[in-house]
Amino acid sequence: MQVNRSVASEARRAQILDATIAVVAEEGFARASFARIAERGGLSSTRLISYHFAGKDDLVAALVAHVVDGIGEHVGARVMAADTARGRLAAYVEGVISYADTHRAPMSALLQVAMAGAGGGAMDAPSDLSHLERILRAGQEAGEMRSFEVAVMASTIQRSVETVPFALQADPDLDCAAYARELVELFDRATRADEMADP
Missing domain, CATH: 1.10.10 (Arc Repressor Mutant, subunit A)
Structure with missing residues (x-):
């Protein structure tokens, strides 16, 4: 019972x-x-x-956790399916953008909460970049990626994908698949080792 x-x-x-x-x-x-x-x-x-x-603050914190967990599950499954660091980076970028595209109401709600300065500590804390940093360090260690400052690159990638919900609000017909392809190509070129560059 x-x-x-x-x-x-x-x-x-x-x-x-x-x-x-x-x-x-x-x-x-x-x-x-x-x-x-x-x-x-x-x-x-x-x-x-x-x-x-317990109150509106508790409800909003639960909303934030719900959306963030949804993003993590969606993106994590894609990243885990890739077998190279470059593949995992591409999966991460594509995953975040596809989630923003297919879960517009939750992402819009998350933005509204952020812009209202609500959500408590979950919204005040900076984005957790450890997942991206692990991918980038693994790529460097495997020789797939060139030497660069991991924290700077991870922050740049994260900020790029975080703008997609704003882009969708401005243009609901945005081609998110094409947007993702451009970012994947951009960051692959920015991170890959010289010997893996196009001839």
Whole structure:
């Protein structure tokens, strides 16, 4: 019976998060009141939200964690499937951009939260670049990539992919596959060892 309650609780939390994402993405962070979220989620009362989340800050922190975890799962699977550092770098760039393209509401909600200065420590902390830095160092150690300052390159790559949700807001018809190909080519040329350069 406890398991059933746990499953039901997780389902309700997911329902509330989906409604929150929809309201924030479509109407902006300022409009995301519990009343509006309850209405969008088809909830009978805002008390259902308060039961699962301590307050708006807790709800927004859960939204941020939900979206960030989704990005990690989507991108991580692609990166793990590649068998070279150059392949993993390409998979990372393509993965982040494809997630932004296919999960526009969550990404828009994340941007709204960031622009509102909400989300607590999860939004205040700089992007975790350790995953990119590991890929780049492995590429250098394997001789696939040239010598360069890993921290600088990782930061540049991350900032480039983080701009895609903004680009999509400005141009919803943006060809994300072509955008990704250009960035993959750019950073492959910027990082690969001389002996791997095109003739």
